[in-house]
Amino acid sequence: MTDATTTEPTGGHSRDLSGARDMIVCENVSKWYGDFQALDKVSATIKEQEVVVVLGPSGSGKSTWIRCINRLEIHQEGRIVVDDVELTNDLRNIEQVRSEVGMVFQQFNLFPHLKVIDNVSLAPIWVRKKPRSEAEEQAMALLERVGIPEQAQKYPGQLSGGQQQRVAIARALAMEPKIMLFDEVTSALDPEMVKEVLDIMKALALSGMTMMVVTHEMGFAKEVADRIMFMEEGQIVEEGTPTHFFENPTEDRTKLFLSQIL
Amino acid sequence: MAGFGSGSEIASVAATATVPVTAPPETPKLPPGEWVKANLFSSPFNSVLTVISTASLGFIAWFFLSFIFHPIRQWNAPATNLRLMMTRAYPEEQYLRVWACVAIILVLTGMSMAVWRAGSTMPVAGLGRKLLTTGALLVLLTLLAPFSTGATVQWLAAALVVVAIGESLRRIADRGEAERTVSTLTLQVVALAGVVTSLWVIPFGHHSYIPTRIPQVMEEPGTVALSTKLPWTIMLAIVVAAYFGGALLRDRLAKNTLRVTLVVLWLLAPPVLVYLILRDPDFDMGHVIGTDIPIFLAYAVLGSALLLWLTRPSTGEIGRIVAAMVLVAGFATFLSPMRMVLRLDMLLLAAFALAAPTFAGGSRSRNRYTGAWLLALGVMSWLITSVNTASTVKVPGGFFIGGIAITFMVAIFTIVLSVPLGIALALARTSTMPIFRLLATWFIEFVRGIPLITILIFFSIMVPLFLPRGMHLSEVAAVVIGYTLFSAAYMAENIRGGLQSVTRGQHEAAEAVGMTTAQKTVFIVLPQALRVAIPPLVGHCIGVFKETSLLAIIGVFDLLYIARIVIPGQTEFMGSARESILFIVPIYWIFCYTISKASQRIEQRTGLGER
Numbered sequence: 001m002t003d004a005t006t007t008e009p010t011g012g013h014s015r016d017l018s019g020a021r022d023m024i025v026c027e028n029v030s031k032w033y034g035d036f037q038a039l040d041k042v043s044a045t046i047k048e049q050e051v052v053v054v055l056g057p058s059g060s061g062k063s064t065w066i067r068c069i070n071r072l073e074i075h076q077e078g079r080i081v082v083d084d085v086e087l088t089n090d091l092r093n094i095e096q097v098r099s100e101v102g103m104v105f106q107q108f109n110l111f112p113h114l115k116v117i118d119n120v121s122l123a124p125i126w127v128r129k130k131p132r133s134e135a136e137e138q139a140m141a142l143l144e145r146v147g148i149p150e151q152a153q154k155y156p157g158q159l160s161g162g163q164q165q166r167v168a169i170a171r172a173l174a175m176e177p178k179i180m181l182f183d184e185v186t187s188a189l190d191p192e193m194v195k196e197v198l199d200i201m202k203a204l205a206l207s208g209m210t211m212m213v214v215t216h217e218m219g220f221a222k223e224v225a226d227r228i229m230f231m232e233e234g235q236i237v238e239e240g241t242p243t244h245f246f247e248n249p250t251e252d253r254t255k256l257f258l259s260q261i262l
Numbered sequence: 263m264a265g266f267g268s269g270s271e272i273a274s275v276a277a278t279a280t281v282p283v284t285a286p287p288e289t290p291k292l293p294p295g296e297w298v299k300a301n302l303f304s305s306p307f308n309s310v311l312t313v314i315s316t317a318s319l320g321f322i323a324w325f326f327l328s329f330i331f332h333p334i335r336q337w338n339a340p341a342t343n344l345r346l347m348m349t350r351a352y353p354e355e356q357y358l359r360v361w362a363c364v365a366i367i368l369v370l371t372g373m374s375m376a377v378w379r380a381g382s383t384m385p386v387a388g389l390g391r392k393l394l395t396t397g398a399l400l401v402l403l404t405l406l407a408p409f410s411t412g413a414t415v416q417w418l419a420a421a422l423v424v425v426a427i428g429e430s431l432r433r434i435a436d437r438g439e440a441e442r443t444v445s446t447l448t449l450q451v452v453a454l455a456g457v458v459t460s461l462w463v464i465p466f467g468h469h470s471y472i473p474t475r476i477p478q479v480m481e482e483p484g485t486v487a488l489s490t491k492l493p494w495t496i497m498l499a500i501v502v503a504a505y506f507g508g509a510l511l512r513d514r515l516a517k518n519t520l521r522v523t524l525v526v527l528w529l530l531a532p533p534v535l536v537y538l539i540l541r542d543p544d545f546d547m548g549h550v551i552g553t554d555i556p557i558f559l560a561y562a563v564l565g566s567a568l569l570l571w572l573t574r575p576s577t578g579e580i581g582r583i584v585a586a587m588v589l590v591a592g593f594a595t596f597l598s599p600m601r602m603v604l605r606l607d608m609l610l611l612a613a614f615a616l617a618a619p620t621f622a623g624g625s626r627s628r629n630r631y632t633g634a635w636l637l638a639l640g641v642m643s644w645l646i647t648s649v650n651t652a653s654t655v656k657v658p659g660g661f662f663i664g665g666i667a668i669t670f671m672v673a674i675f676t677i678v679l680s681v682p683l684g685i686a687l688a689l690a691r692t693s694t695m696p697i698f699r700l701l702a703t704w705f706i707e708f709v710r711g712i713p714l715i716t717i718l719i720f721f722s723i724m725v726p727l728f729l730p731r732g733m734h735l736s737e738v739a740a741v742v743i744g745y746t747l748f749s750a751a752y753m754a755e756n757i758r759g760g761l762q763s764v765t766r767g768q769h770e771a772a773e774a775v776g777m778t779t780a781q782k783t784v785f786i787v788l789p790q791a792l793r794v795a796i797p798p799l800v801g802h803c804i805g806v807f808k809e810t811s812l813l814a815i816i817g818v819f820d821l822l823y824i825a826r827i828v829i830p831g832q833t834e835f836m837g838s839a840r841e842s843i844l845f846i847v848p849i850y851w852i853f854c855y856t857i858s859k860a861s862q863r864i865e866q867r868t869g870l871g872e873r
Contacts, residue, residue: 072770099776109771113789113868122785123775168771175775 017226020047022081023179023210024069029078031064031234038064039075040234048178051211053221056231057257062214065231066181069212070101083178099127102172106184108164110156110171116143117152120171128175135174142170146200162193169200180204182213218261222246230254320406327407330844339835340845342469344490346828347846350664350819352539356655360667361493363535365500370527372504377512377520380863381447387435389444393428397421451502458498461491532674539663543651550647554603558643561607565639566632568611572618573628585615603646610642611635664819666849672742672820673807679746680806681799684753685792689783691754692761702754709751715812717744722816741813749806756798760791793868800861804854811850821846 024046031039038061046052054062067073068080071087071094080087082097111119120139124130130138143149146166148159156164165185172180182201186194198220205211205224215221221228221242228245230238230253238251249255292300302312329335340347349360375381400421404414435442460466468482485491511520568588572581589612595605614635621631663671690702709717721744722737729735764787772782792799814823825842829835 070774072773095776095778098774101774103774105767105771105774107767109765109767111768111771111786111790113793123777126781126785127776127778171775 015226017047017050020049022046023048023050023083024212025079025081026065026069027079029065029068029075029080031061031068031073031075031077038234039068041078042231042234042236043078044229044236044239046210046212048210049208050226051205051209051213051224052227052229053225054212054214054229054231055216055218055221055257056237060231061234062231063183064234066103066183066212066214069179069181070098070103072103099175100177101179101181102175102177103181104165104168104172104183104185106187108156108161108168108188110164110167112156114155115152116148116154116156116159116167119156119167120174123171124174139170139174142173143167145173146170147196160193161189162196165189165193165197166200169197169204173204179210179212182211182215184214184216186215186217216261218246230257232257323403324406327403331407331409336835336838336841337845338467338469339829339832339838340825340842341467342835343824343829343832343842344469347665347821347824349667350824352663352667353656357489359539359655361497363538364493364497366531366535366538368497368501369504370524370531372501373508373511374524374528375447376505376508377517377524381445381450383443383445384449385435386431386442386444389449390428390430390432390435393424393431395428397425397428400424447505451498454498458491458495461486461494529678532671532678536671539667540653540655541648542654543648544654545647545651553601554643554647557601557603557607558639561611561639562636565611565614565635569614569618569632569635570628572615573622573631575622577619577622581619585612585618588612588615603643606642606646607639610638614638665824666821668738668813668818669807669810669821672738672745672810672813672818675742676745676749676806676810677803679742680749680753683746683750684757685788687750687754688757688761691758706751706754709748710755712748714745714748714809715815717748718812718816720744722818738818741816741818745806745810749802752802753799756795756802757791759798760793760795761787763794764790796861796865796868800857804857807854807857808850821849 022045024044026042026044029039029042030037040061042061042065044052054066056062064073068075068087069082075087083100085093085097087093087097110116111122114122117136117139120142121132121135124135124138125132128135140149140152143152146169148163148166151159151163151167156167159167168185185201186197189197194217198217201211201213201220202224213220213225223242225242227239228242229236230245230249230251232253238245238249238254245254246258249258303309352360398421401418404417404421407414407417409417462485465484466486468484468487470487568584571577572585574581588608592605592608592612595608614631618631621627687702687706690698691706693699693702718741721740725740725744726735726737768786768790769782772786777785810820811822813820814826817823819828822843825846826839829842830837830839
């Protein structure tokens with residue numbers, strides 16, 4: 001890990017992660033919704049501290065895939081191993097994986113009946129069994145980190161979309177996860193709020209968090225990703241560094257997608 | 263702060279207190295003449311409607327007033343039988359217990375009002391206008407009523423006093439610059455104080471009814487009996503004192519501790535009050551020392567030793583086998599004759615033994631678990647002993663109590679018991695486990711398909727016949743069980759509606775932070791579901807309260823039964839059913855309206871429809 005010492009502010013794609021541990025391993029993961037195949041033999045390995053951005057047109061299976069990684073969706077074929085724990089129907093494995101994998105959603109999904117501080121500290125208190133005072137201290141530190149400590153005593157409904165999404169990130173971080181999943185976290189935001197959320201994600205990537213990000217923000221992908229994966233029709237069509245992906249993609253479908261988007 | 267949502271006004275107002283907010287222009291109030299013209303006589307059709315409906319309302323009012331104030335009405339029937347309507351034949355010498363119960367409820371009410379900051383303020387000008395309207399209405403009604411000249415003059419004078427107070431309040435409010443407000447709680451206390459004072463001052467008449475073989479009615483002129491006015495005066499003082507006591511505690515103690523304590527006290531209140539009114543167990547101390555205490559001690563010592571061993575983390579699988587054997591032993595006790603208390607204690611021990619591995623751990627948690635066992639055993643032993651001991655309160659008749667007391671008792675126990683049962687049924691019906699889902703669905707559909715009165719009759723007449731020999735269930739207990747099952751089925755459907763309103767995203771967010779299903783349900787799903795379910799649940803509670811009147815059909819001496827059957831059956835008040843029934847109408851209405859108002863406040867508090 002060299003980023004912390006180099007002056008380059010962002011962009012993990014220059015670093016060498018070949019020696020790092022495997023955090024997420026997917027082997028031939030397939031999933032069907034009825035007759036519709038959402039994932040078609042998806043295989044990938046994500047290293048510790050790696051930032052992977054998943055791109056693709058809507059309906060290509062990106063969200064389904066990352067939702068399989070903390071078992072919000074159940075894959076029907078193949079293997080998913082997260083931090084050496086395989087996801088099976090065993091509830092203990094699922095709970096262990098979920099407490100190590102943080103997730104941020106497109107629609108924030110904050111708990112509307114709880115104050116911001118309680119949104120953040122609830123899971124540490126009850127899942128991690130931390131004393132309340134310690135959990136609240138940690139929650140305040142996290143709110144500080146995402147830049148909204150003054151909103152701690154408000155309810156989510158009183159915050160703007162960008163602030164809500166930052167609380168959601170703090171809530172996921174409160175469980176001290178090893179991996180963070182971001183499922184189109186800026187898609188429901190007004191344009192002027194996208195940056196405040198992306199900035200936090202960049203800082204998080206810099207701190208060495210393993211991240212999987214589904215997004216439509218090409219700028220973010222270029223700047224922060226170690227690796228970009230392009231999905232279409234439930235398959236990973238192409239993957240590579242941002243330079244490779246944006247400047248000389250090999251697949252025709254990738255070129256078509258880029259030409260539509262850029 | 264960085265950007266604010268253009269769409270969410272609340273957010274921007276809440277986040278930046280510095281943004282100047284311009285108030286919308288106030289709609290000017292129309293003078294009364296123009297208001298009438300604009301709202302009541304705006305078109306020929308509207309004018310006709312206004313005239314016709316005013317005439318009908320006037321006719322209905324005249325009809326009711328002539329009914330109420332007709333000379334042949336026997337209003338002394340409900341007045342004389344007030345005690346009968348409240349508690350039926352509860353012995354007079356034990357009335358201190360009833361007043362103690364009322365006092366407990368009022369202390370809890372007063373403290374809760376302080377702790378939850380009940381009440382609001384209303385502008386003095388608005389109060390003045392309300393009093394003016396009331397006075398005008400009173401004048402109108404007095405003129406419609408078939409009063410003698412003397413009575414008319416008295417009522418008109420009263421109406422004029424109200425009008426005068428209203429007008430002076432309006433003047434006072436207009437004088438100052440700032441808007442003057444008054445707390446609604448103060449108003450309520452002033453109103454109640456007025457009512458209590460009237461008991462001492464106004465000659466309502468001194469009624470008493472002596473239920474001997476030949477009932478004697480004594481009616482004397484003067485104010486009401488001292489046994490009525492004195493306790494109520496004390497009760498008013500108690501509720502006011504409790505409010506200020508609550509306010510003191512509120513400022514000194516942590517908010518949540520206080521609220522949780524009060525909620526627990528409210529939940530404990532119904533059984534404690536029933537105990538206070540009905541049970542003063544006449545313990546046979548020789549028997550208690552010779553039998554009950556040794557049994558308790560034996561179970562306490564042996565059970566604690568067993569549980570301390572079972573909660574050791576190293577006990578492992580053999581502990582489960584021992585626990586299962588305790589359970590089998592518990593059921594085996596039913597095969598041979600022995601004291602019931604031995605069997606029940608054994609079953610309780612089995613339950614604790616089976617749960618023991620869950621609480622295994624360090625010495626602190628083991629001691630705590632054993633402590634819980636001793637506490638549960640103690641409470642159960644004491645309950646069994648006191649239930650098996652005759653009460654010193656001797657009440658005539660099969661039903662120990664009646665009137666509004668039984669109405670309340672059945673309604674409160676039914677509501678309190680059916681809420682948890684309803685939640686459990688709703689959760690079971692939405693659960694992913696097919697057995698639970700099937701059982702809950704069948705139960706709900708079955709119970710909802712039967713009329714309430716059928717269930718009440720079944721439970722009051724049939725269930726006691728099915729019980730094993732030697733086991734008795736009081737009829738009221740049987741009725742409450744049946745009514746609870748019925749009510750829980752409906753509550754379950756209301757709560758299920760709330761559960762469905764919780765979005766999939768909420769479930770996913772809770773799962774994504776690693777919560778177990780139980781944690782997700784308790785912390786995330788149920789709070790949101792119950793908040794949505796408040797309006798239908800309150801509607802259901804009002805229904806439960808009113809439909810206790812069906813108890814009259816199965817012969818329980820509830821408020822309606824006394825008004826419809828008992829009072830008109832007294833020789834002095836033959837055929838006075840209409841008066842008595844009309845008398846209980848406002849009683850029911852006041853309580854239902856209070857529940858409804860309280861629920862509106864709860865909805866506002868929980869911000870339903872805002873977030």
